[in-house]
């Protein structure tokens with residue numbers, strides 16, 4: 001299932017760091033994203049079974065500093081610190097990831113790598129930390145490669161970073177770009193690819209220019225099933241084919257709604273996708289349930305509030321119990337009052353995160 005970019009990146013691989021370059025550094029702030037059309041189900045080498053669409057967040061990001069220097073030469077020699085400490089689970093995921101991308105970056109094998117990372121959001125908050133951290137790492141490694149090659153950070157750079165981020169976590173491919181982002185080949189959308197994400201180009205409807213995402217922490221517990229296990233359950237899912245067709249149709253309808261400023265369709269498709277994702281989980285074999293009673297209270301209150309007030313407010317969810325409220329800037333006051341008065345009592349310790357659409361990753365200069 002490897003495609004043209006895979007072949008090209010293998011061909012261009014940089015074998016080693018020239019000795020005169022010494023220590024190379026890169027620091028990226030890379031955000032998480034929230035999917036509106038969900039990626040759920042995959043083929044080997046992290047190829048999505050259906051295309052997805054997300055928007056990139058602004059305040060929920062990983063800041064990752066990467067230092068690479070010539071090392072002993074028999075496999076990458078890595079030190080990893082998360083919020084100043086060792087973190088075994090994250091470290092082993094990063095090691096595994098470095099292994100996966102090593103054919104594209106042979107210079108890593110002979111290097112000493114030091115990574116320090118921090119997140120601006122709590123773990124298990126319903127925000128995908130794999131999307132922000134693996135995109136930050138992919139961008140960092142691509143930057144180091146650019147320093148070796150003395151190349152520009154142009155479209156090709158971001159495309160490659162997105163390809164590499166995808167190999168760590170599918171949704172991380174989308175975090176490399178700001179605004180609305182698709183990942184996965186979609187008929188009629190020329191630039192889309194299964195191998196990397198693509199930012200939605202051109203003028204979108206005014207209601208969608210500055211979306212907000214209020215993330216209600218219904219439960220901070222770890223998921224009972226990892227997303228890789230969840231994707232794998234789609235392999236033999238009785239509704240898989242219908243789902244993949246539906247996702248393509250939903251992507252088409254949702255992008256048309258975003259460009260055409262069609263708020264009603266946007267709300268309908270966004271909520272359909274969230275409920276559909278959990279429906280797929282419940283109808284897997286074995287079926288599993290990630291929604292909590294308080295999730296359902298919140299969802300029905302949102303629907304009721306919207307019907308009464310006729311406002312632009314939609315919900316979505318990831319593979320977990322927490323609820324994302326999506327709304328535009330002009331509804332901010334209404335939505336904040338609604339959260340405070342009606343919804344916080346259903347949240348774990350009244351916790352929620354006030355985020356919004358962002359412009360994508362930023363490289364910090366030393």
Ligand code: PMV
Pocket residue numbers: 034035037038039040052128130169170171172227228277318319
């Ligand atoms: O990137 P992964 O493998 O963690 O999968 C993400 C799956 C969802 O968050 C449920 C949907 C999505 O498109 O982000």
